[in-house]
Each structure stands twice: as structure tokens, then as C-alpha cells.
Amino acid sequence: xxxxxxxxxxxxxxxxxxxxxxxxxxxxxxxxxxxxxxxxxxxxxxxxxxxxxxxxxxxxxxxxxxxxxxxxxxxxxxxxxxxxxxxxxxxxxxxxxxxxxxxxxxxxxxxxxxxxxxxxxxxxxxxxxxxxxxxxxxxxxxxxxxxxxxxxxxxxxx
Numbered sequence: 554x555x556x557x558x559x560x561x562x563x564x565x566x567x568x569x570x571x572x573x574x575x576x577x578x579x580x581x582x583x584x585x586x587x588x589x590x591x592x593x594x595x596x597x598x599x600x601x602x603x604x605x606x607x608x609x610x611x612x613x614x615x616x617x618x619x620x621x622x623x624x625x626x627x628x629x630x631x632x633x634x635x636x637x638x639x640x641x642x643x644x645x646x647x648x649x650x651x652x653x654x655x656x657x658x659x660x661x662x663x664x665x666x667x668x669x670x671x672x673x674x675x676x677x678x679x680x681x682x683x684x685x686x687x688x689x690x691x692x693x694x695x696x697x698x699x700x701x702x703x704x705x706x707x708x709x710x711x
Contacts, residue, residue, distance in 0.1 A: 559601070559604045559605075559606050561606075564587065564589065564593070564597060565597055565601065567586075567587050568583060568587070568594060568597055568598065568601075569601070569606075569607075571583050571586060571587070572607075572610070576610035576611060576612070577610075580594040580595050580598065581594075616667055620669050621667040621668065621669055622668075622669060622670060623666075623667070623668040623669065623670055623671055623673070623674050623695065624665065624666070624667055624695070624696040624699065625665075625666045625668070625674055625693055625694065625695045625696065626663060626664070626665055626666075626693070626694045626696065627663070627664050627666060627678075627682065627691050627692065627693050627694070628659060628660035628662075628663055628691065628692040628694070629660055629661055629662040629663070629664065629682075629688055629690075629691050630659075630660055630661055630688070630689045630690045630691070631661040631662065631687050631688060631689060632686075632687055632688070632689045633687075634661070636687035637655065637661065637662075639687055640662070640685055640687040640688065641653065641655075641662075643685050643687075644662070644664060644685070647677070647681055647682075649666045649667060649668055649673075649677050649681070650664050650665070650666055651665050651666070651667055652664060652665035653665075660692070671695075674693075674695075678691070678693065
């Protein structure tokens with residue numbers, strides 16, 4: 554049975570928004586910004602963490618600065634739906650794969666890949682991805698630009 558969604562109030566939303574801007578902000582900094590006590594931030598943070606709303610913290614990395622200049626999305630059709638668990642285990646082991654989604658529609662899986670260049674992407678496709686026997690077919694889409702990225706941000710107005 555699915556769990557009921559966690560109910561955020563105005564202060565919870567403000568805490569999450571502030572942490573999305575800077576996950577290293579201290580309770581005291583957030584409290585000062587929101588004009589509440591540090592204890593309030595501490596209690597609410599722990600409550601959201603215990604409820605599974607907050608699952609960790611992250612930093613944002615500019616992958617282009619690390620030489621990973623090619624971002625590609627690959628739609629994958631599996632030979633059979635029962636192949637999902639074993640294909641997933643294999644895909645998780647590839648460092649090039651940074652996102653995996655089990656989807657409806659045209660593909661069984663949709664993955665995001667980062668590579669240094671198109672040659673490296675090509676080698677990944679041939680040597681790694683096509684070596685997975687559970688995969689029937691793939692379609693690769695190369696991203697030319699990423700003008701909006703809200704990864705790690707929640708639409709807190711909902």
C-alpha cells in the first residue's frame with residue numbers, strides 16, 4: 554500500500570529551498586534567513602529526514618570541466634520484460650551510465666550516458682552496451698545543449 558505524501562508547510566518548503574540552493578548551509582544560517590530558531594530548523598530537518606523526504610545532500614558538478622563533453626540518452630528495448638533485473642545489474646556497473654529509468658512507451662529503459670567525446674560514446678555502445686544479451690535494440694540521442702537543469706531541485710510550489 555503506498556504511503557501518504559509528506560505534508561510540507563511553509564517553513565518546511567523554505568528549509569528545502571534554502572538547502573537546494575546550498576546543501577552546506579548550517580542550521581543557524583537557515584534559521585537567520587527564515588527568522589526562526591536554530592532548534593526549529595534542526596527538528597524539522599530531522600523530521601523530514603526520518604520521513605524520507607531528505608535522503609542526502611549533493612554537490613553540482615560541471616561535467617564539461619572534467620572533460621565529459623558528450624551527453625547521450627539511449628532508449629533500450631529488452632528482449633523480454635523479465636530481463637529487466639539482470640540488465641539493470643549490468644547497466645549499473647558501467648561508469649558511463651549516470652541515470653537509468655524503467656519506462657512505459659517506446660522503450661523498456663531510458664539511460665543517460667556521459668562520455669569524453671563521440672569516439673568514447675561509440676566504443677561504449679559497441680563494447681559495453683551491445684554486449685548485454687538481454688538488450689534487443691537501442692536508439693541513441695545525443696544532447697546538443699542543456700539550457701534548463703533542475704536536477705536535484707523539487708518543484709516546491711506543489
